[in-house]
């Protein structure tokens with residue numbers, strides 16, 4: 001479908017229609033010498049895409065995820081989330097962008113102990129001031145969507161690893177973000193649970209959710225529609241073609 | 251979608267009620283640790299509330315007692331009183347004191363030179379420090395005294411050897427009731443005990459005395475007719491001026507040898523002395539509270555280290571630094587408020603149980619309960635300050651790296 005070209009676009013001249021857009025992003029960690037973990041990375045992920053980011057250990061995948069998720073600010077370059085240029089935003093606003101636009105799934109699940117599945121999921125709506133009743137309603141919906149409608153009131157320690165990660169996926173989806181970032185989501189799971197979680201991710205993609213999966217597992221990456229290969233802080237291959245990286249039209 | 255979307259308000263927001271919900275989630279998930287860290291503050295607050303409650307209850311009991319005994323009793327003694335020496339007041343001292351217009355009532359006690367024993371077989375000298383004295387029939391009324399058993403001396407019984415024993419004397423002589431005829435051995439004769447007294451808080455010397463009638467004392471024991479001590483009740487507003495004229499009234503020739511005292515002063519001084527002790531215990535309670543606060547700070551610092559993952563997660567879910575700071579501050583205050591509630595409950599219960607066992611009116615000073623509570627909140631807020639700011643400073647990427 002044809003994109004509306006935005007009138008005077010943000011400073012870097014980005015299109016605002018992408019779920020996520022990076023332009024000339026550099027991330028250096030201070031040190032002697034400084035570590036350049038991301039070196040001039042540009043990429044664009046459209047709404048509805050399912051993308052694998054793959055690369056060896058130390059290649060900059062986690063740094064890329066942190067920058068894409070606005071958990072860390074780039075040393076230079078532009079990160080635009082759903083058309084919002086985060087570079088010019090205050091800490092409170094960037095936190096608000098995460099609360100509304102981004103969902104996270106981590107290798108370690110990060111479910112809070114002593115809270116039921118529903119309560120854990122509803123934490124995904126906490127920081128945009130959704131009223132408790134609505135939080136609960138939407139959390140139940142999200143848990144049903146990941147197939148855990150029968151585990152609503154279970155605390156994390158009563159759930160299997162695969163179930164825990166599905167709760168985490170529900171938490172990442174509950175606020176209907178522009179995209180979900182999953183960092184090694186199957187890294188702590190056995191093969192059966194891995195399949196279940198990857199099937200869930202595919203299902204969600206089919207229903208229209210935008211998802212970026214970071215993985216070092218080539219088989220998992222190969223099963224996804226688009227792969228971005230990272231090496232030494234640069235994107236060395238993009239199965240969608242180089243043109244996409246510059247933020248142009250498909 | 252156009253650029254106008256970027257202008258929409260996107261600031262992260264946490265509802266006020268959710269600040270408390272989030273702050274309570276940590277303590278709720280770790281109940282044992284919550285209880286233990288609140289305990290320190292509990293002990294401090296319990297000590298403060300208990301000490302204040304008990305001291306107020308005991309003070310009020312003492313003051314009630316003083317009030318019921320009357321603060322208008324003046325004791326007039328020659329030298330050291332009937333206990334020591336030969337000094338005595340003039341024979342007519344009681345009559346002259348009774349004539350003072352501001353004196354409403356007066357009674358006298360005379361020294362008797364005799365020893366008292368339970369029976370004739372007790373060796374000489376083992377008197378158990380019990381004195382034999384004589385009194386007029388009005389003594390009990392003048393002192394607002396009470397009988398534990400039997401009757402006091404009257405016109406009839408005071409002319410013959412009949413004895414009324416003080417509370418301590420009764421105990422030392424082994425008299426626990428007058429169900430059967432009871433005798434004590436005074437001088438060379440058995441004397442029937444017709445009454446046992448309750449304590450005389452305003453005239454403790456009489457607790458250790460065996461009292462016989464004045465006439466009998468003179469007749470059978472050759473007692474000195476000059477009184478040793480006079481007890482007088484004075485019109486309430488004129489106590490100081492009466493006190494000034496009493497020495498010259500009682501003994502116009504040697505007024506300087508007469509001492510006038512107000513026994514209720516000593517009891518009031520005792521209440522004040524209790525206050526000094528209370529201050530000491532309050533100090534100890536405050537130290538306990540401080541230690542409790544340090545305990546909470548400690549637990550919170552550990553919580554921040556242990557819960558880095560949670561902090562990182564919450565930042566990823568959209569929490570700002572301020573949200574994280576508020577969460578951990580709230581958590582510290584919740585711990586200390588729980589401690590405060592527990593401490594007030596323990597302090598009130600302890601006061602109630604002890605005061606009731608002492609037959610005191612239970613008084614919980616409001617400043618103690620409310621102050622303890624506010625103190626707990628303040629302690630929690632101060633204890634949480636440093637851990638909360640550490641949690642807030644933690645970068646999300648660092649917090650998520652475990």
Ligand SMILES: Nc1ncnc2c1ncn2[C@@H]1O[C@H](COP(=O)(O)OP(=O)(O)O)[C@@H](O)[C@H]1O
Nearest residue numbers: 029035037055056057058059060061062063064
């Ligand atoms: N906080 C940091 N401080 C300094 N160097 C870092 C930090 N985080 C990552 N790095 C370095 O940046 C590079 C990329 O790391 P990372 O993004 O974690 O790679 P990956 O996730 O692909 O293993 C590595 O050389 C790593 O040592």
Ligand SMILES: [Mg+2]
Nearest residue numbers: 058061062063
């Ligand atoms: Mg990594």
